[in-house]
Amino acid sequence: xxxxxxxxxxxxxxxxxxxxxxxxxxxxxxxxxxxxxxxxxxxxxxxxxxxxxxxxxxxxxxxxxxxxxxxxxxxxxxxxxxxxxxxxxxxxxxxxxxxxxxxxxxxxxxxxxxxxxxxxxxxxxxxxxxxxxxxxxxxxxxxxxxxxxxxxxxxxxxxxxxxxxxxxxxxxxxxxxxxxxxxxxxxxxxxxxxxxxxxxxxxxxxxxxxxxxxxxxxxxxxxxxxxxxxxxxxxxxxxxxxxxxxxxxxxxxxxxxxxxxxxxxxxxxxxxxxxxxxxxxxxxxxxxxxxxxxxxxxxxxxxxxxxxxxxxxxxxxxxxxxxxxxxxxxxxxxxxxxxxxxxxxxxxxxxxxxxxxxxxxxxxxxxxxxxxxxxxxxxxxxxxxxxxxxxxxxxxxxxxxxxxxxxxxxxxxxxxxxxxxxxxxxxxxxxxxxxxxxxxxxxxxxxxxxxxxxxxxx
Numbered sequence: 001x002x003x004x005x006x007x008x009x010x011x012x013x014x015x016x017x018x019x020x021x022x023x024x025x026x027x028x029x030x031x032x033x034x035x036x037x038x039x040x041x042x043x044x045x046x047x048x049x050x051x052x053x054x055x056x057x058x059x060x061x062x063x064x065x066x067x068x069x070x071x072x073x074x075x076x077x078x079x080x081x082x083x084x085x086x087x088x089x090x091x092x093x094x095x096x097x098x099x100x101x102x103x104x105x106x107x108x109x110x111x112x113x114x115x116x117x118x119x120x121x122x123x124x125x126x127x128x129x130x131x132x133x134x135x136x137x138x139x140x141x142x143x144x145x146x147x148x149x150x151x152x153x154x155x156x157x158x159x160x161x162x163x164x165x166x167x168x169x170x171x172x173x174x175x176x177x178x179x180x181x182x183x184x185x186x187x188x189x190x191x192x193x194x195x196x197x198x199x200x201x202x203x204x205x206x207x208x209x210x211x212x213x214x215x216x217x218x219x220x221x222x223x224x225x226x227x228x229x230x231x232x233x234x235x236x237x238x239x240x241x242x243x244x245x246x247x248x249x250x251x252x253x254x255x256x257x258x259x260x261x262x263x264x265x266x267x268x269x270x271x272x273x274x275x276x277x278x279x280x281x282x283x284x285x286x287x288x289x290x291x292x293x294x295x296x297x298x299x300x301x302x303x304x305x306x307x308x309x310x311x312x313x314x315x316x317x318x319x320x321x322x323x324x325x326x327x328x329x330x331x332x333x334x335x336x337x338x339x340x341x342x343x344x345x346x347x348x349x350x351x352x353x354x355x356x357x358x359x360x361x362x363x364x365x366x367x368x369x370x371x372x373x374x375x376x377x378x379x380x381x382x383x384x385x386x387x388x389x390x391x392x393x394x395x396x397x398x399x400x401x402x403x404x405x406x407x408x409x410x411x412x413x414x415x416x417x418x419x420x421x422x423x424x425x426x427x428x429x430x431x432x433x434x435x436x437x438x439x440x441x442x443x444x445x446x447x448x449x450x451x452x453x454x455x456x457x458x
Contacts, residue, residue, distance in 0.1 A: 003397045004457045010113070010408030011453035012074030013067060013430070014362055016120040016164065018050045019417035021080065023057035027095040029083040032122035033132070033173075033180035034420075040182060046423035053418045054433050060103050063414065064110050066431060066440060071454040074113040076361060076410050077103070078120035078164065081127075084152075085145050088126045097152045104156050113158040115361075115410070117220065118146055118203060120164040121179065121420075128181050133169060133192035133199075136275060143202035150210040159216040161292055161361070162203040166196040167222050167246060175314035178421055186270045186316040194275055197253045201284035219254060220292030220361045223247045223349075225341040227300045229324060234303025238321045241266065242301050245315050255353055257285030266317040290407060291349070292361035295342045295392075297335035300324040329384075332366040332426055337388060339395035346399035346406060357407040363392050364412035366419070366426040371434075371441055380432050380443035389430075389445055393458045411449055415440070 018034050038049035056063055067075055083096035104114050119142065127138055146162075163169070170192035172179035183189075200219050207217055224246035228239040245267075248260045258281060264273055304322035313323075326336035346358055365388040369380045393409065400406050416429035424435055430446040433439070452458055 002455070002457045003394070005397065005400070006407075007456075008407075009456060010074050010359070011072050011449075011456070012076055012113075012115065012408060012410040013070070013072055013414035014076035014115075014410040014412050015056070015078075015414050015417065016117070016122075017078045017080040017083070018053070018120070018122040019413075019419070020054040020056040020077075020415060022050065022052040022055040024049075024051040026057065027083065027099055028086050028093040029080060029096065030086040031125045032080065032082050033125055033128045034122050036125050036128075037180035037182050043182060044421055044423045046425050048418065048423035050418045052435075054415050055438050056415075057099065059438065061106060062440065064106050064112065067112055067414070068110050070446060070450045072112065072449075073453070074115055074158070074408065074410070075107055075414075076115035076117060076161070078117035078122075079149060080122055081119065081142075081145050082122065082124035084148060085124070088130075090144055092148045092152070101153065101156075104153060108156070114156070115159045115161060116149075116153075116157045117161040117164045118142075118149065119162065119169075119199070121169055121173075123169075123180070132174075132181055132183075133195050134174060134183075134185075134188040136195055136198070139195045139199040139202055142199040143206045146203045146206045147210060150207050154211060155215075159218065159289075160207055162200045162217070162219045163196060164220045164361075165222040165294060166193070166200070166219075166250060167224075170196055171314035171316075175316060178314065189314075189316060190267060190271045190273070191275055193249050194273070194280070197250065197284045198280055200254060201280075201286055204286040204288070205283065216289045218288050218290045218292050218359070219250075220294055221247075221250050222294040222362075223251075223345060225295065225298040225338070225345055227298050227338075227341060229300050229302040232303065234320075235301065238301045238303045241318065241321050242299070242315075242323075245317055253281055253284040255285070255288075255291075255356075257281045270316055288356070290357040290359050291353070292359050293345070293349075294362035294412075295345065295360065296333075296363065296365070297326070297331075298338040298341035300327075331384075331388070332368055333422075335365075337365070337391070339391040340398075342392060342395040343398045343402070346396070346404040347402045350399075350404040355405070357405045359408040359410070360396060360406065361410050362412035363409065364388070364428050364430075366428045369427050369432055369443065371432065378439075378441045380441055382443045382445050385430070385443065385445040386448045389448060389452075390458065393452060397458055
């Protein structure tokens with residue numbers, strides 16, 4: 001039985017600047033923290049970098065044509081901060097502006113709405129050199145960059161997203177150092193949490209001051225779908241601790257204007273939070289048109305006797321929290337598949353923040369793909385990715401039927417791309433990229449996604 005989605009439901013695809021653009025030294029762009037990390041021995045599994053990636057900087061007309069063929073109504077992409085403002089003096093780079101203006105105009109000409117992520121992890125190296133997200137000043141530098149972008153593109157942008165997954169920027173960047181800038185320091189990670197929150201609030205106020213209050217603005221969070229393994233008090237306490245440090249550090253300040261006091265208690269052995277200054281929470285707490293959710297998998301947790309966090313855990317203050325090995329068929333990332341956890345997340349968010357529209361800004365899966373010769377054309381048969389897509393779009397439909405105001409779904413990703421510390425070894429695209437030739441090759445998942453988007457039904 002076919003299940004229809006609301007008439008104005010948005011179907012889109014998503015990418016990020018460092019993962020797809022390439023042209024790392026062209027058009028006035030200067031290095032980001034990811035350019036720097038890629039040079040560090042052992043940081044990227046295949047020793048690759050983002051200097052070419054999918055070469056979307058030169059090939060975006062081809063990629064827009066693919067989107068037209070897919071029948072999607074929106075494209076979520078990010079802007080490279082160091083392409084727009086290449087050095088600390090803050091002067092705007094006209095070549096960088098011209099590139100994104102060309103991309104935005106071409107998307108609109110194709111009838112595709114633009115969802116612009118202002119920060120998707122590629123902090124300019126010159127900002128990191130001054131302390132990065134552990135430094136309060138970075139939030140204000142971010143606001144200056146946002147102001148430059150807002151003045152350049154104005155109402156051409158259909159929807160603004162301040163940050164993508166600040167959890168990753170703070171915890172993978174400064175907690176266990178797996179992501180750029182590769183710092184291992186829980187104190188700096190928690191400072192980064194607050195300064196990312198502050199950056200979000202400053203960005204929202206900056207956008208509205210320049211463009212008016214009728215603009216569409218949100219943030220994208222990768223909320224952890226923590227599932228208590230049993231109903232025991234110990235397992236429920238473990239879930240609570242995991243939720244506090246992964247989810248509440250963002251939801252509380254951004255949507256309620258407060259940090260849960262339990263956060264301060266849980267982290268008092270790491271930091272005293274003296275960098276939360278008077279007036280900060282008022283800045284951070286801004287009304288949003290929607291909330292972006294990135295979802296891939298769940299984590300089952302149980303209580304533990306251990307007094308210390310698991311070694312290598314990017315998240316601070318995870319004492320007595322034991323993450324269990326994922327079960328069932330795992331994706332190429334080693335992640336489980338639990339679509340029902342997405343339904344639960346969406347319905348619980350709706351109960352807590354009634355009336356706030358939700359958008360799935362990323363959802364997808366990595367598998368080992370092989371190219372086949374189809375009828376006169378190359379094709380990738382990826383039944384596992386198709387199954388994952390079907391299951392998770394159905395999970396969104398379940399949430400809508402339960403009353404969740406989900407307004408859109410963006411498949412991650414349009415293209416195979418540079419997958420951060422995994423380099424080019426993991427493929428999330430619904431369209432394959434041959435990195436030697438830059439040929440785009442459709443996968444069965446792209447065909448299936450096109451069916452869903454065109455029918456507005458699953």
